[in-house]
Amino acid sequence: MSALFFLNGPRQTGAMPIQTVSRLDELDPQHWDALLPDEQPFLRHAFLCALEQSGSVGGRSGWHPAHHLLRGPAGELRAALPAYLKSHSYGEYVFDWAWADACQRAGIPYYPKLLVAVPFTPVGGARLLAVDDAAAGELLDGVVADVVSDDLSGLHINFTDAFADHHLRGRAGWLERLGCQFHWRNHGYRDFQDFLDALSSRKRKQIRKEREQVAGQGIEFQWRQGHELDEAEWDFVYACYANTYRVRGQAPYLTRNFFSLLAQRMPEAIRVVLAMQGSRPVAMAFSLQGGDTLYGRYWGCLAEFDRLHFETCFYQGIDQAIAAGLQRFDAGAQGEHKLIRGFEPVITRSWHWLAHPGLRAAVDDFLVQERGGVLAYAAEARDLLPFRRD
Structure with a gap:
């Protein structure tokens, strides 16, 4: 049958x-x-x-x-x-x-x-x-x-x-x-420094060093909502997303058109952070926001930069969650590496x-x-x- x-x-x-x-x-x-x-x-x-x-x-x-x-x-x-x-x-x-x-x-x-x-x-x-x-x-x-x-x-x-x-x-x-899984919780932090102050001295120094290494490569970050990206920028977002699969010899699950359709139909929920080196985007992280939570979903980078993954996927998301008054940041599956950055089991x-x-x-x-x-x-x-x- x-x-x-x-x-x-x-x-x-x-x-x-x-x-x-x-x-x-x-x-x-x-x-x-x-x-x-x-x-x-x-x-x-x-x-x-x-x-x-x-x-x-x-x-x-x-x-x-x-x-x-x-x-x-x-x-x-x-x-x-x-x-x-x-x-x-x-x-x-x-x-x-x-x-x-x-x-x-x-x-x-x-x-x-x-x-x-x-x-x-x-x-x-x-x-x-x-x-x-x-x-x-x-x-x-x-x-x-x-x-x-x-x-x-x-x-x-x-x-x-x-x-x-x-x-x-x-x-x-x-x-x-x-x-x-490992999720970050907002325990009433005023800003990222307030979050750092809640950590042990050694972990606080580690995170500061990682953020300084990224900044030292001339990389800055821009946050956009769904309606603020044009199709050329969505092309870049998709290229980054697809590359995370292709480097492992896999085909990406999502098609390029998915991102355009989502941007048309629920742009208010979309949060994309672009890592910029000068005027050139080099990496991105795609998230959705709903209720009291930021959901980190996709990341990608078209070139190798030291510590950029941690900054783009984790620290930028924590920054965004605090600034928006959100209570939780769910950065996706896997990741004991999240534990030492304050993500709780x-x-x-x-x-x-x-x-x-x-x-x-x-x-x-x-x-x-x-x-x-x-x-x-x-x-x-x-x-x-x-x-x-x-």
Whole structure:
């Protein structure tokens, strides 16, 4: 049975049918955005549609939109899952390659699978969108039924918020997976120097030295919002972004048109810092701002400069967050190197429903051990934070 056959077709749950759509632009943006619980930008209709309409997802990307919707008696949107049929595990940042390899060795198909996530974006936030608890539970049960009937290997929900965690914890068959990221928190700092004063003397000197090394190369920084960049500057932003993949022999996930579409549709959320050497841009960092948080997403540099990555991706973002009165700077996944620069460990969660009982049991055993290791790692990392202890 084809895993794609049900797109745009309704499935009947115990109450209302669940619809699956392969194009988010078929939905009224206001109806979709009304389900969002906060101002985080990554699940906005404009952002997800820009991914689809730019060709960053769909086509041969291995990310096939399959958004699941629950409607009420009058056709009103009551719940939704931003979901994708996946034929690989690239661009997810919750790594299940070992599970897929084990399935291949055992002759169990692992792909396609259904993933609820923001493509290429390891940022926690709302995933289960619903007007109330009843709608949330009904949609979850209906989507699991779809996974079974369509012979998919499982359903995965990455980087969840407290609402989704509440509905998934203890629900039959769902397995919890923990991860650890590093986020910067604004503890009432007046400026960057105030932040430095909160650090130990040795770390304070290290950061000052790194910033001085960048300035000594004649590099200064300009911050722009989305509407303040012209297409030539967006060409530069994209060239930098794409280069971070090409130097590793990989193709970039996003297309050039994605950035233009996003600049047209949600320019107020875009923050780009350009590293300038004289009148020439040499590097950039692309972020989105929403609510009380700055989300650092993409960086790139077309030439090598000592310590420029730390300044562009971290210190400039901290400066911007303080100046804007933001409470948090999420600079993306990975990075113990963030720890010594004042980024604090944060536990992330993902949830996994696996159809094959043997696979589910094996993964459950693994996750019990992994969760203990992640919690111990986060506790150890917290002890290594560079803040003064007096």
